[in-house]
Every structure is written in C-alpha cells, then in structure tokens.
Amino acid sequence: GAGVSQTPSNKVTEKGKYVELRCDPISGHTALYWYRQSLGQGPEFLIYFQGTGAADDSGLPNDRFFAVRPEGSVSTLKIQRTERGDSAVYLCASSSFLGGYSGANVLTFGAGSRLTVL
C-alpha cells in the first residue's frame, strides 16, 4: 500500500481484556517495528521483525505482550489481561533496509492505534 496502515485507530477496552492491534506495512518492506507512546513522551521501542522472525524483542515490557508476523507482511500486536498502564498510542513502522553497512535505515510510521484501558 501507499503507507503503513494501522487498525483500529482507536480501541477502548476494560481492564483484564485481550486486545489485538494490526499493522499493514508498506508493500515490500522487510522490517517491521512496534513502538508505544505515552502522553508527552517520545516513542518507546517494543519489538522489530526482519521478515517473519522477531529480530529484537527487548522492548516488550512483560509476557502479556506478544507480536507475530506469520507471513512476513502484516503484523499483530497482542496484549493479554490489559492493565490501565497499557493505555497509550501504539505505533507501527516499516522499512526496506536489506542489510549491509552502506546506508541508513529510514522508518515509515503509521498513524497509530490509541488504546484506552478503563
């Protein structure tokens, strides 16, 4: 597609519920990233995929958070037993970086999914 698409744009849920957030990256982009942004803060890295595999999941805050990218394109961020502290904007980005030391890695971000846990 023309850009990174995230759905839903807004999600309100109750504490303890399960939530899935979807990201459709730019077609052909091999790398996909998830970030979380709280009010007044910069985006906080969660996880990134190179193809189907999670290359770096060091930012996932705990085992309630999980992400998949089964076919190397669309990704889903899954949050179990949501807590009020999970309320944030969840941002997805993709890039076409193919490896090597020759250049930079430019990420294109979606508009985000705003999650509110009541």
Place this chain on the structure above:
Amino acid sequence: DAKTTQPPSMDCAEGRAANLPCNHSTISGNEYVYWYRQIHSQGPQYIIHGLKNNETNEMASLIITEDRKSSTLILPHATLRDTAVYYCIVRGNTGTASKLTFGTGTRLQVTL
C-alpha cells in the same frame, strides 16, 4: 547508540528559519544522525539523515559539526504546519535493520 540532548521547546516566527540544535558528544564513527518530526496525532515522519557531511533535501538542511559532536536541523522558511515535536536520533550502522531510540525531542511552535 549515542545519547542526544535537545532543548525541550523553541519558538519560531512564520517565514523565518528554524534552527533546531542537537548535542551528541558521544557519537562514534559509524553512527548516523537522523531527524524525525511528529505532528500532533500523527506518527513520526522522517526528515533527513547524515553521517558527516552537510545534507539538504526538500524539507530541511542538516548541518553536522566537523567533530560530529553536534548538529543543527534547519527549516529555511518555517510555516505553521511545521509546528511539531522534532527528534534527533543517533543510530549506528550495524548492518541490520535494528531500532531507532527516541528521546523527548524539541517541541517547535511556529507563530504568526
């Protein structure tokens, strides 16, 4: 990746140049300087990046000091639509996609 320091906020009159500074005194030789901005309620948007030479594109210019310990993003003729949070990020070229680490950025307010 090297840490960056930016002023929390700046003002600029519309039509004037906006010069946004960034300190990255611990930058190492293979680390690039990236600038992104985030307009309210949108995702971050890539602006420009550089290694050691000054760079210019249709959005902005990036001036990197000779010792690479600081840089300045220049918006030559700021408009109200340039009001946003601007992030300066330093990232090593590790040969893999890897992540960008955002700080809290500079909130630029462009006024009439």
